[in-house]
Amino acid sequence: MxxxxxxxxxxxxxxxxxxxxxxxxxxxxxxxxxxxxxxxxxxxxxxxxxxxxxxxxxxxxxxxxxxxxxxxxxxxxxxxxxxxxxxxxxxxxxxxxxxxxxxxxxxxxxxxxxxxxxxxxxxxxxxxxxxxxxxxxxxxxxxxxxxxxxxxxxxxxxxxxxxxxxxxxxxxxxxxxxxxxxxxxxxxxxxxxxxxxxxxxxxxxxxxxxxxxxxxxxxxxxxxxxxxxxxxxxxxxxxxxxxxxxxxxRAPRKLKIALHQQPLIANTTVDKEVLAVLEQTAKQLESMGHEVVPAEPNINIEQFWHDFIVVVCAHTAFTIDNIEREFGVDHVKNLEPQTYNMALLGRSLSAVDLAHAKHG
The missing domain is CATH 3.90.1300.10 (Amidase signature (AS) domain)
Structure with missing residues (x-):
C-alpha cells in the first residue's frame, strides 16, 4: 500500500x-x-x-x-x-x-x-x-x-x-x-x-x-x-x-485586510482563545507586509438576520413540499424539530415577505 x-x-x-x-x-x-x-x-x-x-x-x-x-x-x-x-x-x-x-x-x-x-x-x-x-x-x-x-x-x-x-x-x-x-x-x-x-x-x-x-x-x-x-x-x-x-x-501583492472582531449575532460572547488566535493571525499577516485595519461591516445586523431567516425558512418549506410532491409523504414524515419549525415558519410567510427579504 x-x-x-x-x-x-x-x-x-x-x-x-x-x-x-x-x-x-x-x-x-x-x-x-x-x-x-x-x-x-x-x-x-x-x-x-x-x-x-x-x-x-x-x-x-x-x-x-x-x-x-x-x-x-x-x-x-x-x-x-x-x-x-x-x-x-x-x-x-x-x-x-x-x-x-x-x-x-x-x-x-x-x-x-x-x-x-x-x-x-x-x-x-x-x-x-x-x-x-x-x-x-x-x-x-x-x-x-x-x-x-x-x-x-x-x-x-x-x-x-x-x-x-x-x-x-x-x-x-x-x-x-x-x-x-x-x-x-x-x-x-x-x-x-x-x-x-x-x-x-x-x-x-x-x-x-x-x-x-x-x-x-x-x-x-x-x-x-x-x-x-x-x-x-x-x-x-x-x-x-x-x-x-x-x-x-502568484506571490500576493500588499493587501489591506479588514479585522472583524465583533460577533454578527447580538449578545454573543467570543471565547478568549478564539480572539487570541485571531490577533495572532493579524500579526502574522502584518509580518508578511500586509496592512491590517480594524473594521466592522456597516450593515443593520438585526435586519440582516431577519431577511436571511425569511429566505432560509421559505426555501426549507419549499424543499419539503417539493420532496413530498415528487416522492410521497413518507419521505418527509419524520423531520427533525428544527427542520419542522423552519418549514412551519416558511409556510407562514407571504411572497411579499420573501421579496422584501431578498431586496431589503
Missing part, C-alpha cells in the same frame, strides 16, 4: 499517477484503508461504494488534473447517478437518476469518488449531528463538533481519508467546518459554479457548491475545472483573467 498517501495534496497525487509511480488503485487502497481505520471514530462518511470506485480505477478514469485521486461528496446537493442521497434526513432516501452538472465536471477531472459525507438535515445548521446518521466528530478531539453543514467533508479531509471533498455553503457551510477542522474552504461567488440541472440557484443565490481541501492550489484547480455557466443558468458572471490556479500560485 502507498504509505505516503496522506503527505500529498490532490494535484501531487495525480502527478504520481500520471508519472506511473503509483496507480489509481493504489491510491484508492490507501483511501479505503484510511476510511476503515478512521471513519468508525469520526463518522464522516455515511455512504460508501468502494466496489464501484475500484471498477472505475480498473476501467480507466478520465484524464484530468486529478486523475486517480480518491474523492468524497457531501450527501446534500451533489447528485451522483445511481447512488442514494439522504440530505441528512431520516425520511429522505432518493436514488439519483443522473449526475448534477457540477458532479459531471468534477468527474471529468479524473477524481475517483467512493462515498458520501455526513451533513445536518437539509444542511440547515452549523454543526453536523443529524439524527439520521449521528454526529461527526472533530478529527482533533472526539466529542467536539466538526462544524457544518459540510462537517463530514471537512473531517474526512482533515483526518487524511481524502485530500479534498465536495462541500456546499449557504451561510458558512464550507467556511465553518474548514475553520474548525483546519482545512481550506472557499465559497465561490454566486454563479461561478453550476447548481443544476434541478436548481438554478439555492436560497435566492446564497448557496454555492465547491470543495474543502488541504491545499489552496487544489481548491483553485478544481474551481478552474468546474466554474462557468451551464445551460439555463439564471445569470452569468465574467470569467477570471487567467486561471484560479495561476492566481493561487
Amino acid at each position: 502507498f504509505k505516503e498517501y496522506t503527505q500529498y495534496d490532490g494535484l501531487a497525487l495525480a502527478a504520481l499517477v500520471n508519472s506511473g509511480e503509483v496507480s489509481a488503485k493504489e491510491l484508492l487502497d490507501a483511501a479505503v484503508h484510511q476510511a476503515n481505520q478512521i471513519n468508525p471514530k469520526l463518522n464522516a462518511i455515511v455512504h460508501r461504494f468502494d466496489e464501484r470506485a475500484y471498477n472505475a480505477a480498473q476501467a480507466g478514469l478520465p484524464s484530468g488534473v486529478f486523475t486517480g485521486v480518491p474523492y468524497l461528496l457531501k450527501d446534500l446537493s451533489f447528485s451522483f447517478a445511481d447512488e442514494p442521497i439522504t440530505m441528512g434526513s431520516r425520511s429522505v432516501n432518493i436514488i439519483s437518476e443522473k449526475d448534477s452538472e457540477i458532479v459531471k465536471r468534477m468527474k471529468a477531472t479524473g477524481v475517483n469518488t467512493f462515498g458520501k459525507t455526513n451533513t445536518p438535515e437539509f444542511g440547515l445548521i452549523i454543526t453536523t449531528e443529524p439524527k439520521a446518521h449521528g454526529a461527526t466528530h472533530n478529527p482533533f478531539k472526539k466529542g467536539y463538533s466538526s462544524g457544518g453543514s459540510s462537517g463530514g467533508s471537512a473531517a474526512a479531509v482533515a483526518s487524511g481519508i481524502v485530500p479534498m471533498a465536495g462541500g456546499g455553503d449557504g451561510g458558512g457551510s464550507i467556511r465553518f467546518p474548514s475553520a474548525w477542522c483546519g482545512t481550506f474552504g472557499l465559497k465561490p461567488s454566486r454563479g461561478r459554479n453550476p447548481m443544476g440541472p434541478n436548481l438554478g440557484e439555492g436560497w435566492e443565490g446564497a448557496v454555492a457548491d465547491h470543495v474543502i481541501t488541504r491545499s489552496v492550489r487544489d481548491s483553485a484547480a478544481m474551481l478552474d475545472a468546474t466554474s462557468g455557466a451551464e445551460i439555463g443558468a439564471p445569470y452569468v458572471i465574467a470569467p477570471p483573467e487567467g486561471t484560479f490556479l495561476q492566481a493561487a500560485m
